Amino acid sequence: MSIVIEQLVQARLVAAAPRVPSIPATLHYDRRDPFAVRMTFPAPATLEGVEVCWTFARELLADGMSAPEGHGDVRVRPYGDDHTVLEFHAPEGTAVVHVRSDDVRRFLDATGEAVPAGTEHRHLDLDQDLAELMRDAC
Template sequence: MPTVIEQPVEARLVAAAPRMSSIPAVLHYDRRDPFAVRMTFPAPATLEGVDVCWTFARDLLTDGLQDAHGNGDVRVRPYGYDRTVMEFHAPEGTAVVHVRSGEIRRFLEATNELVPVGLEHLQLDLDHDLAELMRDA
């Protein structure tokens, strides 16, 4: 069984867009970090000219398909029949993208097959993580 899921999605920039209306973003899930999802945008689509990766809760993505969620750097809400709006807030500005909700649902189904919702804690190795933390102290 794989430990990582990566799914390309097409993100359509609708605000604060640097030169591109549609970009190939990637959703990423790793069972070693079972509560988190990452979304990466390629360098040509960013103000910095480098790949930008946002990390946020898998629950935020799930909940945002049904209703507006998030009050921090990442916010997610449904839009129309099959679109989901994702807002990414940074000191440099805000990027707003539309992603097909069906693509997000397929991604979340794959993450749920890998690590079912509610069983994320079983993937954590707290003894190892604590040892790593103490080693660096």
């Protein structure tokens, strides 16, 4: 059974994107991909003018709320007591957004109810994943 959690958040754009100071973004979690979360930005907030979706580890988001985390394309760190900073690095540039930490906590709490941390492996469908890989290989 699929459980999907979506939460709208207001992201305050800090750098490297068109002049949109505050944008609605969506945090997304699907139990079928239990290790990952996605954050989607609407077309007006992107350099390309199309909706952009970043996928990264749920653990990165959770850990980054209390201390700086990440060394690759996505980095997360706390900003004061009530905001979390997410940095998205791409060849075209870097986007830095601030979101309310309470919104992120609420989202992570909901994902934790769907799939408690440490039990993600129990929600993988390895037979289906293998079948998809084999189909794509042909």
